[in-house]
Amino acid sequence: MALTIKVNEETFTPRQQAVLTAALDLLVENGDGLTMTAVARRASCSKETLYKWFGDRDGLLTATVQWQAAKVRMPVVDRSHLNAKALRLSIEQFARDLLTVITGEVSITLNRTAVTHAAQEKDSLGIIVLENGPLAIRRRLKPILEAGRDARLLRFESSEDAYRTFFGLVVRDVQIRLLLGDKALTQTNVTANIEADVKAATDQFFALYGAKANP
Amino acid sequence: MALTIKVNEETFTPRQQAVLTAALDLLVENGDGLTMTAVARRASCSKETLYKWFGDRDGLLTATVQWQAAKVRMPVVDRSHLNAKALRLSIEQFARDLLTVITGEVSITLNRTAVTHAAQEKDSLGIIVLENGPLAIRRRLKPILEAGRDARLLRFESSEDAYRTFFGLVVRDVQIRLLLGDKALTQTNVTANIEADVKAATDQFFALYGAKANP
DNA sequence: CCGCAGGCGTACCGTACGGTACGGTTCGAG
DNA sequence: CTCGAACCGTACCGTACGGTACGCCTGCGG
Numbered sequence: 001m002a003l004t005i006k007v008n009e010e011t012f013t014p015r016q017q018a019v020l021t022a023a024l025d026l027l028v029e030n031g032d033g034l035t036m037t038a039v040a041r042r043a044s045c046s047k048e049t050l051y052k053w054f055g056d057r058d059g060l061l062t063a064t065v066q067w068q069a070a071k072v073r074m075p076v077v078d079r080s081h082l083n084a085k086a087l088r089l090s091i092e093q094f095a096r097d098l099l100t101v102i103t104g105e106v107s108i109t110l111n112r113t114a115v116t117h118a119a120q121e122k123d124s125l126g127i128i129v130l131e132n133g134p135l136a137i138r139r140r141l142k143p144i145l146e147a148g149r150d151a152r153l154l155r156f157e158s159s160e161d162a163y164r165t166f167f168g169l170v171v172r173d174v175q176i177r178l179l180l181g182d183k184a185l186t187q188t189n190v191t192a193n194i195e196a197d198v199k200a201a202t203d204q205f206f207a208l209y210g211a212k213a214n215p
Numbered sequence: 216m217a218l219t220i221k222v223n224e225e226t227f228t229p230r231q232q233a234v235l236t237a238a239l240d241l242l243v244e245n246g247d248g249l250t251m252t253a254v255a256r257r258a259s260c261s262k263e264t265l266y267k268w269f270g271d272r273d274g275l276l277t278a279t280v281q282w283q284a285a286k287v288r289m290p291v292v293d294r295s296h297l298n299a300k301a302l303r304l305s306i307e308q309f310a311r312d313l314l315t316v317i318t319g320e321v322s323i324t325l326n327r328t329a330v331t332h333a334a335q336e337k338d339s340l341g342i343i344v345l346e347n348g349p350l351a352i353r354r355r356l357k358p359i360l361e362a363g364r365d366a367r368l369l370r371f372e373s374s375e376d377a378y379r380t381f382f383g384l385v386v387r388d389v390q391i392r393l394l395l396g397d398k399a400l401t402q403t404n405v406t407a408n409i410e411a412d413v414k415a416a417t418d419q420f421f422a423l424y425g426a427k428a429n430p
Numbered sequence: 431c432c433g434c435a436g437g438c439g440t441a442c443c444g445t446a447c448g449g450t451a452c453g454g455t456t457c458g459a460g
Numbered sequence: 461c462t463c464g465a466a467c468c469g470t471a472c473c474g475t476a477c478g479g480t481a482c483g484c485c486t487g488c489g490g
Contacts, residue, residue: 048469112333
């Protein structure tokens, strides 16, 4: 049960979603100190119900992460008419969404939880976060990049490499520093600079992969 | 005691270093399941000694991370005669060292431990890892970058931005994926591509910040 | 040889927490 | 009204682990 990876969105009853919300809230505020008793108390339900619904602590954790991670949805970009301006706006939007999500408190908590989990030979949470984080972005971004290449607006060999470079240019050292609790990177400090960072990253990406550059 | 951040390298007796080595080994193999009893047994010492030397579990953890992290030393690059070729080699070397360290098993373990720690309002380990990881690299790289700029080989406004872009270009999504336990990124899989990745990142860095480009 | 400091091994304690059991309550079906 | 399913609250159990106490051994200064 705990090892099961649910690929398609599991339907939770509203009551169950309330429990998951409580669990997520506790996770965000209390860090990793998520206890079954605390969840039960916060959600006003009995521990027995928790165990009946989610199997064990890992099942509850997995369901919470899965459920929340699946909520993060990147906007779909119109791919039909793709001029230079539209492409740039799309890329910029991706950068903005990526940075916004990654610097969010919920995302930080989920990533921390998954990393902690991965430190105990249990990779299920890591896979979920990966699947709904970086990999989701990759799935969405790649078609855009390839459309841009087909339209002679971008130039690259491997869309995989282009995506990963984009990721690096946008995220830089922000995520790891946030995960490590760098006080110099307060939430407000980051969000204030998002627009400038997005623009800079997009500029750099086009400098590297724009049709004019990089012959 | 546990909150103390030791800035200068604490001198540990050989016996104490053996204990720290045992702790690190356990950390690497057993993930986060580091128990005082296990350390004591592995190091053939008594728990009482552990507590006498390190105060509490956090103190031992901090000492271990601190001691190991301080071992990671970036090579100092000769800054005196700086032609284009030497600069490029220096940058490349930094990229190589950064990737090699970050993908190492010990580094992954330390980062995971620090992230886990940071998920419990305790940021001491995070600060240590930050200080000896990204920030150490920054301290070493910045002078090189600025020397390159002074020599008209590089062109950038802020050396801080240049460093962070470099970090992003080199690390990309490798570190977070390793921390999350991505099976698709096996150790060997990464190390095999390090040279190619290093060259690509350096190329991109010079494309963005080389004197000829980016007017 | 004596005494003692440092350290090993082990037994022990307290607590926190995962997991279970059970009595009481609500609510819908028949 | 009755019955049973679902669920709440709570008490309880077992265990793992952080931290402490203590007995024993070793080595060394006097």
